[in-house]
Amino acid sequence: MREVNLYRTFLMSMIFLKSFLGLWRDYQIFRRTMKEWLGDGGKPVATKVSQARADICLDCKFNVKNVMTESFGDAYRRHLAAKRRMKLEVVGETLLHTFKLCRCALILKIHVPFKHIRAYQREEIRQAIMKGKPACWQLKP
Numbered sequence: 001m002r003e004v005n006l007y008r009t010f011l012m013s014m015i016f017l018k019s020f021l022g023l024w025r026d027y028q029i030f031r032r033t034m035k036e037w038l039g040d041g042g043k044p045v046a047t048k049v050s051q052a053r054a055d056i057c058l059d060c061k062f063n064v065k066n067v068m069t070e071s072f073g074d075a076y077r078r079h080l081a082a083k084r085r086m087k088l089e090v091v092g093e094t095l096l097h098t099f100k101l102c103r104c105a106l107i108l109k110i111h112v113p114f115k116h117i118r119a120y121q122r123e124e125i126r127q128a129i130m131k132g133k134p135a136c137w138q139l140k141p
């Protein structure tokens, strides 16, 4: 019985560690993408482009609330503050949450130029988007 409990604890720890490492990796990718964007003069895409992206995200099953992403993270808060300073706004943005597949903040990502997004996008994420949301703006050339 004791061995079963030890094995179960070990298994739970491994599952927790795996999801934590995944969360950490996605957070670092998001942070690097945003840093590069702001480091590149912070030039966002045109408002009509970010609005068109937002409209697609607002109708997507991968736009989900994620307390971890949206409440913790210094980079997230700083970039949100930068977005406010730059007066980047789209209609319906309060309903933009976390992109479930890579845990990035959609309220920020819709403003980021493609070259920065593509630089860090993992192939497995791209494949998952193609499968789950073929109309996604991230697949547009």
Ligand code: SF4
Pocket: 056, 057, 058, 060, 061, 062, 063, 099, 100, 106, 129, 133, 135, 136, 137, 138
């Ligand atoms: S798959 Fe595309 S449309 Fe859907 S939430 Fe992600 S970025 Fe938005």
